[in-house]
Amino acid sequence: MHSEFELIARYLAPAPAGDDRGVALGVGDDCALLAPTTGQRLAVSVDTSVADVHFPAEAPPSAIGHRALAVSLSDLAAMGARPRWCLMSLTLPEADDAWVAAFAQGFHGLCAKSGVALAGGDVTRGELAVGVTVMGEVAPERVLTRGGARPGDVLAVTGALGGGAGGLARWRAGARDLADPLLRRYLLPWPRLEAGQALCELAGAAIDLSDGLLADLGHLCAASGTGATLRPEALPLAEGLVEALGESDARRAAQSGGDDYELLVALPPASLEPARARLAALGLALTAIGEVTDEPGIAGSTVDGVAGWQHFSGDTP
Amino acid sequence: MHSEFELIARYLAPAPAGDDRGVALGVGDDCALLAPTTGQRLAVSVDTSVADVHFPAEAPPSAIGHRALAVSLSDLAAMGARPRWCLMSLTLPEADDAWVAAFAQGFHGLCAKSGVALAGGDVTRGELAVGVTVMGEVAPERVLTRGGARPGDVLAVTGALGGGAGGLARWRAGARDLADPLLRRYLLPWPRLEAGQALCELAGAAIDLSDGLLADLGHLCAASGTGATLRPEALPLAEGLVEALGESDARRAAQSGGDDYELLVALPPASLEPARARLAALGLALTAIGEVTDEPGIAGSTVDGVAGWQHFSGDTP
Structure with missing residues (x-):
């Protein structure tokens, strides 16, 4: 059994600050600090996926992680936006290391493939659910x-x-x-x-x-x-x-x-x-x-x- | 009993697009479109409040709405950031009109008092929980x-x-x-x-x-x-x-x-x-x-x- 802070630190690994992904300060402070591109619109959307409403609770945890991010990214796709950052809220009934590790692997895998940087998140106790906020950028004339x-x-x-x-x-x-x-x-x-x-x-x-x-x-x-x-x-x-x-x-x-x-x-x-x-x-x-x-x-x-x-x-x- | 779409349309009233709050397109499309201020850092944070973990499920719904936003805004306060926008994910076990109306009144009330524009959100079915993503702006040298x-x-x-x-x-x-x-x-x-x-x-x-x-x-x-x-x-x-x-x-x-x-x-x-x-x-x-x-x-x-x-x-x- 791990504390909330340990879980966050271990599995919600922040995007490194100062790299080319526009993250000035990542997971671990009160907020993440992002550097939006001048002149672009910021496209933002949030989707919450609830176990046994949006996905089967017994689905492979890596698929649950992938899917929760995918459905939010799909909103960016529909606006023609380029994905930049995401925040992830994980609510789960118990701190199960193996489950969280597999979940994180699915989530981070799609982060990497889609070029989105995980900038923050929280872990809370409750019925299994995943909320993902995505932020992307698009030129105003291309929206x-x-x-x-x-x-x-x-x-x-x-x-x-x-x-x-x-x-x-x-x-x-x-x-x-x-x-x-x-x-x-x-x-x-x-x-x-x-x-x-x-x-x-x-x-x-x-x-x-x-x-x-x-x-x-x-x-x-x-x-x-x-x-x-x-x-x-x-x-x-x-x-x-x-x-x-x-x-x-x-x-x-x-x-x-x-x-x-x-x-x-x-x-x-x-x-x-x-x-x-x-x-x-x-x-x-x-x-x-x-x-x-x-x-x-x-x-x-x-x-x-x-x-x-x-x-x-x-x-x- | 109202459909998800009706609930969203009625209670997650979007910030009007085109006003001075930097919302180019509000609730109702795939994403909200925001216009960040040139040269500012974007401070972002998410907090999920779960019933009977973070607040009593029987608390007045207007207080639940206020409180869920307040705890996220508190993260912006700690960075010295000026609040600009928020997204809200509401998960609730049933579509109870009176409850949602009171919840929304508490949430929108604090939005107005703190100068934050609700830019988007979703409503899903499940155990009562509220996730709030906040976005604020701060000059890099003032962080x-x-x-x-x-x-x-x-x-x-x-x-x-x-x-x-x-x-x-x-x-x-x-x-x-x-x-x-x-x-x-x-x-x-x-x-x-x-x-x-x-x-x-x-x-x-x-x-x-x-x-x-x-x-x-x-x-x-x-x-x-x-x-x-x-x-x-x-x-x-x-x-x-x-x-x-x-x-x-x-x-x-x-x-x-x-x-x-x-x-x-x-x-x-x-x-x-x-x-x-x-x-x-x-x-x-x-x-x-x-x-x-x-x-x-x-x-x-x-x-x-x-x-x-x-x-x-x-x-x-």
């Missing part, structure tokens, strides 16, 4: 918001859909091997940071897909004052999804399942091919799935009355 | 850290000590009236933001008192590579503390009780009177309580072997 879609724009998604819901279904069916592609999509999502930065000069609007395509498309349309027509048959399905769920449920998962963490963008038709080329260079597909319209509402969906995954609704892992 | 104490410096504290522990004792004894001064100190602490900014040109080091004087003095000494001599008889005691706990336990609470959220500073002897004058102008006392030494360890304490309040230690409200 991607939800509100810039225009009638006539093409709607397109990165990667493939339904993997979050499919992976959850696989978990519930007893799958535990992280080599399973769907389980990986659910437990080890990859934030589309490079894609967001590559698309921000071409797209008019973007949102990350956390609540499900239909719900998030609804948010984008509401912010833009538009409607949309969806072509469900065009949706790119995650690897193994049809095999796991069958064709009908796979299409349904792609439309209303949460936790995909792909980007949905609206862009002028002439920008679709240049955007595809940029993402191809990153090894990522971009698929046109519909159009922005001036008619309120979302037409074309084959899922009835589903507004996406919400908390408090009883739909938990 | 207060824990590491700048020098042998010969005077140790001084703002306000009065023991109120956090005394208020907790009053709560446990059944006190519920927030007119009780000790209960107010525990449930409605006031972050010493103006004091921190007023002291940063005079003090060499500072820390806020969250874990208890002895523990936090230990952190300050460790960061500064010094020791300290404490004069327990000099400690300023919170109003009503002796009456509530008796003389001996009151002195003990002032030394090892947590949750006071006063500032402990180390400053050259010649700076003590100017510092007192600055705080007097704010209506706040500054009391010399000991000296910084070059001898490792803390001498003079009348409390045996107490390293302050820690999580995982079983000492919960």
Whole structure:
């Protein structure tokens, strides 16, 4: 059993101060001190992941650490921001060294891969939950918001859909091997940071897909004052999804399942091919799935009355 | 029963974009967009407050909202930073409109009084907890850290000590009236933001008192590579503390009780009177309580072997 301070010191290793990551003072004082880049906007977001609401409490701790950071970074991706720093709040029922070490390994691994510096955090006792605040930078003229879609724009998604819901279904069916592609999509999502930065000069609007395509498309349309027509048959399905769920449920998962963490963008038709080329260079597909319209509402969906995954609704892992 | 989105929209009212608070885009997109001041350091900190670990679950919701923000702002105070923005993560077991409305009133009230703009947040389901990320700004040459104490410096504290522990004792004894001064100190602490900014040109080091004087003095000494001599008889005691706990336990609470959220500073002897004058102008006392030494360890304490309040230690409200 270790004290809070020892846990923090051992596993929340600070980013070194004075290096090129803009951390003037890291974990261990009352605040971290950061040096933002002159002229850039600071994009900030926080997401809290609660055990057995957002992820299974029994998931591998390294995946819990990776995933908690990934879902926050996904918000930076949707704004076209470059990730710089994060803060992490870990609440856990007991001070279990091995668990925390594996958790930290997953968290720090994604920090390193995404170029984000852990600048601070706290460890408290309670029901297992992880809160991650991310901070990124973006030039004011390059910011991607939800509100810039225009009638006539093409709607397109990165990667493939339904993997979050499919992976959850696989978990519930007893799958535990992280080599399973769907389980990986659910437990080890990859934030589309490079894609967001590559698309921000071409797209008019973007949102990350956390609540499900239909719900998030609804948010984008509401912010833009538009409607949309969806072509469900065009949706790119995650690897193994049809095999796991069958064709009908796979299409349904792609439309209303949460936790995909792909980007949905609206862009002028002439920008679709240049955007595809940029993402191809990153090894990522971009698929046109519909159009922005001036008619309120979302037409074309084959899922009835589903507004996406919400908390408090009883739909938990 | 309201959906997550409705709760967020209704109670996490964003700071208006485009005003003088540096919020370019507020709550409701994937990220908030902030405009940091050129040349300033960004001071960031996060604190998570868990029900029945950090505060009583049955406390008035407006106090829970106030307190969760106050403990994070206290970290900015200790760095001498001016508060600018915050993000708030609320985890709660059910969507109770009246509770959330009162919570938000306490949170927004302190936002307004401290000049901090709520820039974003999330609402999730789970055991009651509140995570608050605060961001402030400070000129690089004015930063207060824990590491700048020098042998010969005077140790001084703002306000009065023991109120956090005394208020907790009053709560446990059944006190519920927030007119009780000790209960107010525990449930409605006031972050010493103006004091921190007023002291940063005079003090060499500072820390806020969250874990208890002895523990936090230990952190300050460790960061500064010094020791300290404490004069327990000099400690300023919170109003009503002796009456509530008796003389001996009151002195003990002032030394090892947590949750006071006063500032402990180390400053050259010649700076003590100017510092007192600055705080007097704010209506706040500054009391010399000991000296910084070059001898490792803390001498003079009348409390045996107490390293302050820690999580995982079983000492919960």
